[in-house]
Amino acid sequence: MADPTQAFHMVGLSHHATPLHVREKIALTNEQVRLLYSALKKQEGIHEVAVLRTCNRMEVYAFGHPQIITASVAHWIAEFSEYPLESLRQLLHDRSGHEAVTHLFKVSSGLDSQIIGETEVFGQVKDAYDQAIAEKTAGPVLHRTFQKAFQAAKWVRTNTRISQGQVSIGNVAVDLALRIFGELTHSRILVVGSGEVGQGVLKSLKGRGAKAITVSSRTAERAQSLAATYDAEMLRFHEWPGKLSQFDIAVFSTAAPNAILQAEMVDAAMQSRPSRPLFLIDVALPRDIDAAVADISNVFVYNLDDLSAIANENLAHRMADADTGTRYIEERARSLWEKLHDRT
Amino acid sequence: MSIRYGLNGLPVVLTNGRKLDTPSTMIPIHFFILGGLFYAGAFVAALFNSQRERTWLKHFQNALIVAGFLSQTLALALRGKESHRCPVGDTFEMLQFISWSLVVIYAVVGSVFRGSVLGLFTSGLATLLGCTGLVLNMFLGVPESVRTPAPLLVEVHASLAFFCYGVFAMLALTSVMYLLQNWSLRHKRWRGLFGLLPSLAQLELFNTRLLYTGTAVFSVAMLMGSYYWHQYPDSLTTLKLASTLAVWLAYLAASGMRIGAKLHGIRLAWSGAILFLAAIFALYAVESNRMHSQALKNPAHLQR
Numbered sequence: 001m002a003d004p005t006q007a008f009h010m011v012g013l014s015h016h017a018t019p020l021h022v023r024e025k026i027a028l029t030n031e032q033v034r035l036l037y038s039a040l041k042k043q044e045g046i047h048e049v050a051v052l053r054t055c056n057r058m059e060v061y062a063f064g065h066p067q068i069i070t071a072s073v074a075h076w077i078a079e080f081s082e083y084p085l086e087s088l089r090q091l092l093h094d095r096s097g098h099e100a101v102t103h104l105f106k107v108s109s110g111l112d113s114q115i116i117g118e119t120e121v122f123g124q125v126k127d128a129y130d131q132a133i134a135e136k137t138a139g140p141v142l143h144r145t146f147q148k149a150f151q152a153a154k155w156v157r158t159n160t161r162i163s164q165g166q167v168s169i170g171n172v173a174v175d176l177a178l179r180i181f182g183e184l185t186h187s188r189i190l191v192v193g194s195g196e197v198g199q200g201v202l203k204s205l206k207g208r209g210a211k212a213i214t215v216s217s218r219t220a221e222r223a224q225s226l227a228a229t230y231d232a233e234m235l236r237f238h239e240w241p242g243k244l245s246q247f248d249i250a251v252f253s254t255a256a257p258n259a260i261l262q263a264e265m266v267d268a269a270m271q272s273r274p275s276r277p278l279f280l281i282d283v284a285l286p287r288d289i290d291a292a293v294a295d296i297s298n299v300f301v302y303n304l305d306d307l308s309a310i311a312n313e314n315l316a317h318r319m320a321d322a323d324t325g326t327r328y329i330e331e332r333a334r335s336l337w338e339k340l341h342d343r344t
Numbered sequence: 345m346s347i348r349y350g351l352n353g354l355p356v357v358l359t360n361g362r363k364l365d366t367p368s369t370m371i372p373i374h375f376f377i378l379g380g381l382f383y384a385g386a387f388v389a390a391l392f393n394s395q396r397e398r399t400w401l402k403h404f405q406n407a408l409i410v411a412g413f414l415s416q417t418l419a420l421a422l423r424g425k426e427s428h429r430c431p432v433g434d435t436f437e438m439l440q441f442i443s444w445s446l447v448v449i450y451a452v453v454g455s456v457f458r459g460s461v462l463g464l465f466t467s468g469l470a471t472l473l474g475c476t477g478l479v480l481n482m483f484l485g486v487p488e489s490v491r492t493p494a495p496l497l498v499e500v501h502a503s504l505a506f507f508c509y510g511v512f513a514m515l516a517l518t519s520v521m522y523l524l525q526n527w528s529l530r531h532k533r534w535r536g537l538f539g540l541l542p543s544l545a546q547l548e549l550f551n552t553r554l555l556y557t558g559t560a561v562f563s564v565a566m567l568m569g570s571y572y573w574h575q576y577p578d579s580l581t582t583l584k585l586a587s588t589l590a591v592w593l594a595y596l597a598a599s600g601m602r603i604g605a606k607l608h609g610i611r612l613a614w615s616g617a618i619l620f621l622a623a624i625f626a627l628y629a630v631e632s633n634r635m636h637s638q639a640l641k642n643p644a645h646l647q648r
Contacts, residue, residue: 165539179529182543275608277544298609300529310534317535 008141008340009066010103011073011094012052012059015114018091025083026058026091032080036060036073037135043072048139050132050146052107054124056114061104061128063141066096101145102333109153110162111325117162117318122153141340152332159328160321165314169197170204172310173281176302177205177249180277184210190247191215191232192240192260194222197283197304198253205249206230214247216240218254244278245269251281252288263292266299274298283307372426373481375419376440380474382412383443383467390464394537405463412470413447420444430503438506438627439477443470445510446517453514453550461540465517473513497572504565505588509627511558512595512620515551519616522547526610544609551612552602559599566592587626594619 013026028036033051040049040060045068052059058077062069074092078085095103106112108125129146132138138146157163166172174184181187189210191202194217206213213232216239217223227234235243244250244265254260261280270278275298282289282303294301386408393401420440423431431437450466521541528538541547566588573580598615601607607615 176529176534178543179525179534179541180544182545275548275605277609294530302532306532309532313535 005065006047006063007066007096008061008063008100008145008337009069009094009096010059010061010100011070011092012057013091013093014057014059014112017093022091023056023058026077026081026088028053028058028077028080033131034135035080036076037131037137039076040072041135041137043068045069046072048132048142049135049137050128050142052125052128054121057107059107061100061142061145063139066094070094098334098337101149101337102330104145104149105152105329105333106326108149109156109325109329111156111322111329115167116315116322117164117167119157119163122150122157125149125153144340145336148332148336152329155332156325156328160325162318162321162325165310165317167311167315167318168200168204169283169304169307169311170200170202172307172314173201173251173302174204174208176300176310177279178208180279180300181248184208184249186212187248188212188246189214190235190240190244190250191226192237192250192252192288193217193254193256193284194219194226195253195255195284198251199226201251201253201281201283202226202230205251210249241265245272247278248276249279249281251283253283254288256284256288257286259286259288259290261289261293263290263296266293266296270296270298281307372419372422373478375415375422376474377478379412379415379419380471380478382408382415383447383470383474386412386467387464387471390461390467394461394464394540402463405467409447409450409463409467412467413444413451416440416444416447416474430499430506432502432506435628436477436481438509439473439480441503441506442509442513443473443477445507446470446473446513447510448507449510449514449554461521461537461542462517464537465521466514469513469517495572497568501565501568501572504561504568508558508562508565509623511554511561512616512623515554515558515616516620518547518550518554519613519620522551522613523610523617526613548609548612551616555595555599555602555612555616559595562592562595591619591623591626594622 013023015023018026033053036051037049040046040062045065046062048063050061052061060069060073062073070092074085074089077083078088081088103112104125108122110117110119110121113121125146129138129142132142166175177184177187184205187210189202189205189212191198191213194215202213202215213230214235215223215226215230215232216235216237217226218237223234223237226232241261244261245268250261252261266278266280278299280289280293280299280301282301285304287303289301289303293299386405389401389405389408392398393405420431420437423437427433430441432441446466447470450462454462454466522544524538525541525544525547528534528541529544542550569588573585598607598612598619602612
């Protein structure tokens with residue numbers, strides 16, 4: 001980097017400025033990414049390259065001549081995705097030197113993610129680095145920068161709370177279920193209705209190990225579709241009240257105008273399972289569960305407002321700690337950049 | 345053996361002509377104090393750790409608990425060696441022994457619990473029990489126990505019975521954790537300590553196992569005690585007999601109800617917490633009665 005025309009450079013697009021439908025058009029396949037590596041490797045003025053792809057971003061980190069990097073990346077992405085070059089240039093953002101290092105550190109630690117603190121991106125950055133090594137496009141600058149980015153990400157995750165607490169309704173519901181039952185593998189789950197939020201909760205429950213799932217909907221086709229998607233059993237809509245006692249978790253997500261679950265029904269169900277708690281999740285609007293149900297012993301009722309309040313508070317805590325993480329990242333990035341500059 | 349009374353009006357016990365209260369008893373007292381300080385330190389470390397989890401802080405907390413346990417073990421061993429019997433001769437020793445047993449149980453079950461939350465509760469209760477004993481010993485002038493070597497059967501009975509108190513102390517802690525978790529879920533509190541508590545199902549399982557274990561071992565201890573009492577009916581005061589029997593029957597009834605599915609969830613948790621408090625008060629009643637009996641036997645003490 002003694003040559004002032006050479007720099008660590010980043011060019012790409014992300015959820016910050018590019019809407020989902022555009023990102024979908026520009027998304028490259030694995031084969032196209034390999035071709036991109038191949039093309040950039042041959043390009044004069046570009047010495048090292050790593051391509052990062054996530055559902056929210058498509059970024060190229062490179063060491064070389066910044067203008068050549070930006071121009072080449074724009075050209076090849078437009079070529080592969082068949083997206084108009086001029087329109088693509090307006091979407092692309094680039095950063096050089098210290099700013100590019102800071103950006104990579106932030107991305108790795110989840111500080112630049114759509115959901116702050118999400119941890120999946122760390123693995124995706126690692127994959128990008130591994131692929132760059134496999135493609136033999138990672139040199140001393142990329143090695144050092146990426147390894148420092150991983151260290152910084154680990155520090156942020158360990159020393160701040162940006163990854164703590166769930167921020168989606170489904171995951172919050174799962175966390176609550178785990179606080180009651182410890183694990184979901186042996187819990188029997190009933191889903192009444194086929195509302196979108198209810199499906200989100202079901203997806204999260206399934207993702208965390210729930211196996212015994214039963215769905216019930218007024219519309220048989222919807223129930224069938226849900227049962228097929230989540231490998232669940234079906235129950236006729238008029239049958240679920242009589243079988244409520246057989247379930248540990250019940251998710252209500254119908255479009256009924258009034259409450260469909262009354263205190264007397266839950267009382268009756270609890271008579272045959274007094275020692276086992278019942279977790280009722282009401283994500284319907286208007287509510288499916290009568291407010292009096294919450295007073296029954298060993299029954300825990302959470303509605304959409306409760307779940308949203310938890311998710312929002314968790315998000316607020318993540319945001320509050322994001323500043324601490326950002327300050328640390330900027331300091332580390334500056335330090336690394338100075339060392340890289342001095343060494344070369 | 346002869347008993348004399350010191351300037352503070354408390355009995356100074358001589359065994360085979362050797363004075364036992366000072367300075368030799370001061371050494372274990374210092375170790376007890378040291379143990380209490382380590383437990384208090386572990387409690388503070390666990391409190392910080394519950395707010396923001398740090399691996400080093402958890403290791404530090406565990407190291408403090410181990411240090412406290414070693415100090416307490418040494419103190420109890422010295423105390424036992426000195427008196428030639430299991431060190432449960434007065435309220436101070438009883439509380440220290442219960443606290444020690446509690447930490448032993450924690451060493452067995454602690455790793456099952458997530459994070460440092462059980463360590464927080466255990467070190468907190470161990471500190472409280474130790475401090476209560478020390479306060480009783482130092483400021484209220486609890487007398488030294490009469491130090492006579494006891495038959496092996498009585499020793500085993502006493503040590504088993506007080507070990508059970510450790511199990512019941514752990515049951516009280518997991519019961520309190522259950523009540524807190526239940527309260528937090530009902531009142532929609534999820535941050536801080538509440539987020540670290542184990543699940544209701546896990547706590548219920550622990551409560552049940554601890555109740556059964558404690559009751560079973562306590563029953564064995566009672567069996568041994570009753571055999572000795574049958575041979576020497578005058579060895580027990582009525583109050584001690586009644587209170588011990590009441591504690592045992594209460595735990596036995598709770599276990600029976602749990603087996604019959606009559607006691608579970610929040611009621612089991614309340615029972616675990618309340619029964620332990622009652623058991624501790626029963627200990628105090630027994631000890632008060634013992635002190636009172638000793639004083640009555642020696643009018644010189646009353647005059648002072």
